[in-house]
Amino acid sequence: MNYSKAINDYKQLQGHSALQLRAVLFDMDGVLFNSMPYHADAWSKVMTDAGFNFSREDVYMNEGRTGADTINTASLAQFGKPATQELIDELCKAKCAIFDTYPPTPRMPFALELVQKVKASGLTPMIVTGSGTPTLLDRVQSNFPGLFDENHIISSFNVKRGKPYPDPYLLALERGGLKPNEAIVVENAPLGVTAGVAAGLFTVAANTGPLKDEVLFNAGASLVFPSIQALCDGWEELFNSLK
Secondary structure (H helix, E strand, O other): OOHHHHHHHHHHHHOOOOOOOOEEEEOOEOOOEOOHHHHHHHHHHHHHHOOOOOOHHHHHHOOOOOHHHHHHHHHHHHHOOOOOHHHHHHHHHHHHHHHOOOOOOOEOOOHHHHHHHHHHOOOEEEEEOOOOOOOHHHHHHHHOOOOOOHHHEEOOOOOOOOOOOOHHHHHHHHHHOOOHHHEEEEEOOHHHHHHHHHOOOEEEEEOOOOOOHHHHHHHOOOEEEOOHHHHHHOHHHHHHHHO
């Protein structure tokens, strides 16, 4: 994988003379936790039962949106009008009810090791997620003990506009006191990649779902790894290249 070319292309595009890495901004679902199969099953069932044509692949394509934005986007595409607040509330509640019946979400293989490597490199790990479950902080702290500061977790509770808008990543930069060339993004979803790039960040994708690599490259990813394990294995080389 040609790290140097990807980094030089990014610097040229964004007008940076160098990256001065201080933090890594991680998406959560599909990156830190292997939760997307659960989300895909729950969303596709709820949306289909409500009369939407919404497949599991549609869930992956819309990953990163808030629940309300997911429903509104589907309603506009299929019916030409936004969903009512009543429908949004009903479907979000139904989706959460189904999701809560699944077993505890496992960590993505090698996610813990990757975050530990990031921390050992002297960098600050942060989380930027479209999720907004009340148990989010507990899940993070129990699975990644001592690795994420509460103030460095951005969720759907913190922003009005979720991904693909850059707002969540811009807020992460603000919270971390960071400039765009002082952090990189690790994403798995095209809308998350779009959000990271729109915030001016060097954005790496780990393709942990069913989408083709080209979907992530077309969204703007500078590099695409086939898994979190592959990114973890290549971290030292990537970090040295970023320096």
